[in-house]
Amino acid sequence: MKAFFYRLFAFMSVVYLLVPDLVWAGGPKAEMLVHVADTRLCSGVFLYFSNMYNENILMFGIWTVVVITALGSGFGFAMDFLMARTGLDLTSRELHE
Amino acid sequence: MEATAWYIMYMPISGVNIFWPGLVLVGFSVGVIGGFFGMGGAWLVTPALNILGFPMAFAIGTDIAHIAGKSMIATIRHAKFGNVDIPLGVAMLVFTMVGIEIGATLVMYLEALGIVGPVVRWIYVGFLACIFAMTLKDILGKRKIEREAKEGEDVSMRRGVEWYKTFHKMKIPPMINFPQAGFRCSLWLPGIVGFATGVLAGFLGIGGGMLRMPALIYFVGCPTHVAVGTDLFEVMISGLYGAFTYTLKGRIELVAVIVMLCGAAVGAQIGTVATKYSRGLGIIFWFMVCIVVCMVSIILKQFGQATIAGVLILGVVAWVCIVILRICLVGAFKELRAKKATGG
Numbered sequence: 001m002k003a004f005f006y007r008l009f010a011f012m013s014v015v016y017l018l019v020p021d022l023v024w025a026g027g028p029k030a031e032m033l034v035h036v037a038d039t040r041l042c043s044g045v046f047l048y049f050s051n052m053y054n055e056n057i058l059m060f061g062i063w064t065v066v067v068i069t070a071l072g073s074g075f076g077f078a079m080d081f082l083m084a085r086t087g088l089d090l091t092s093r094e095l096h097e
Numbered sequence: 098m099e100a101t102a103w104y105i106m107y108m109p110i111s112g113v114n115i116f117w118p119g120l121v122l123v124g125f126s127v128g129v130i131g132g133f134f135g136m137g138g139a140w141l142v143t144p145a146l147n148i149l150g151f152p153m154a155f156a157i158g159t160d161i162a163h164i165a166g167k168s169m170i171a172t173i174r175h176a177k178f179g180n181v182d183i184p185l186g187v188a189m190l191v192f193t194m195v196g197i198e199i200g201a202t203l204v205m206y207l208e209a210l211g212i213v214g215p216v217v218r219w220i221y222v223g224f225l226a227c228i229f230a231m232t233l234k235d236i237l238g239k240r241k242i243e244r245e246a247k248e249g250e251d252v253s254m255r256r257g258v259e260w261y262k263t264f265h266k267m268k269i270p271p272m273i274n275f276p277q278a279g280f281r282c283s284l285w286l287p288g289i290v291g292f293a294t295g296v297l298a299g300f301l302g303i304g305g306g307m308l309r310m311p312a313l314i315y316f317v318g319c320p321t322h323v324a325v326g327t328d329l330f331e332v333m334i335s336g337l338y339g340a341f342t343y344t345l346k347g348r349i350e351l352v353a354v355i356v357m358l359c360g361a362a363v364g365a366q367i368g369t370v371a372t373k374y375s376r377g378l379g380i381i382f383w384f385m386v387c388i389v390v391c392m393v394s395i396i397l398k399q400f401g402q403a404t405i406a407g408v409l410i411l412g413v414v415a416w417v418c419i420v421i422l423r424i425c426l427v428g429a430f431k432e433l434r435a436k437k438a439t440g441g
Binding site (some may be wrong): 035037038039041042045047049050052057058060061062064065067068070071072073075076077078079080083086087088089090091092 | 107109110112162165166167168169170171172173174177178179187226333337340341345347349350351353354358360361362363365366370373428432433436
């Protein structure tokens with residue numbers, strides 16, 4: 001009896017996982033749609049990056065990584081400088097599990 | 098540039114108007130939580146960005162890019178505390194990257210079969226349930242030991258979950274010293290853990306911090322604080338890689354990332370400094386709370402309750418943030434008072 005319930009549970013799980021996709025009525029996935037930034041509403045640096053996004057996505061990808069790295073490390077060291085002025089010991093801690 | 102009010106910002110790539118103080122708040126919260134637990138926090142940023150008005154594809158891409166920057170800020174702070182074991186992080190990183198690619202290939206295979214959504218969600222729930230059970234066992238075990246120690250029993254030989262001791266007996270060369278973590282083991286141990294968590298992270302489409310942090314503690318043998326710092330180091334590198342690939346797919350809003358990083362810069366300091374005043378067991382306890390919430394929210398999403406899931410996640414995140422903020426402030430004031438009293 002126990003084995004029967006285990007099998008029934010396994011069968012119901014498979015049905016639950018498979019049925020929604022078998023009866024899915026929608027069309028194909030929209031992942032391949034090309035997205036274009038609307039540059040009519042942009043100016044200055046926003047316009048520069050929006051144009052780059054539309055025209056050279058590889059360069060935009062490289063810029064994204066550079067900007068994130070620069071901002072992440074910049075903010076990290078700037079906050080480190082400010083935190084050092086709070087008077088807290090921020091270089092060591094006691095280990096207590 | 099068109100702007101309706103000072104608190105509304107136009108996002109040039111996704112073409113939506115966003116309440117930017119909300120972005121700062123999300124960045125701050127994920128900074129606090131990520132700095133404290135050593136994870137990226139993709140599970141909470143994606144629904145939050147979606148609720149603020151970003152289309153889902155942009156929410157995921159923007160989330161990954163923001164996590165890379167935020168992890169960098171938190172890693173710098175953790176490194177100052179000596180919480181980052183760089184050799185351990187690098188040793189795991191190579192295997193993690195290979196694992197992520199294999200996990201992503203598995204997803205493509207399931208996608209071809211048309212069953213990727215529910216399969217990934219239920220496997221994710223299964224793993225979160227395992228992590229929950231493991232952390233709960235550890236916490237209950239350590240609490241019991243503490244209670245017995247107070248009652249005067251000899252507990253010197255008893256510990257919580259320590260599976261890593263068995264794994265450390267594996268002496269397959271090369272054997273490596275990990276100075277910050279304080280142990281020596283075969284390179285293959287962190288390698289296998291990195292590979293396994295990488296496969297899962299690639300398969301589940303997450304950064305992997307939620308899986309890697311407990312794996313570092315229970316399988317590799319890292320002290321909790323070092324596990325948090327080293328995990329963030331890994332999240333930082335894999336996040337940059339993820340940001341680049343998502344940008345090539347055209348689904349990143351760089352302006353939103355920059356705004357969120359402003360909040361994360363402050364939040365990550367609070368989360369990281371709070372680890373100094375919290376016991377390892379305390380970090381694991383609050384981590385367990387987040388695991389449960391994440392698990393419940395995925396189940397709710399599976400049953401089409403995405404809004405309830407989003408509200409639940411954000412509510413609990415706000416609550417955990419307040420708890421961490423309190424730990425940080427109470428600890429910091431206590432330290433400053435003690436310094437003043439001793440004239441230091």
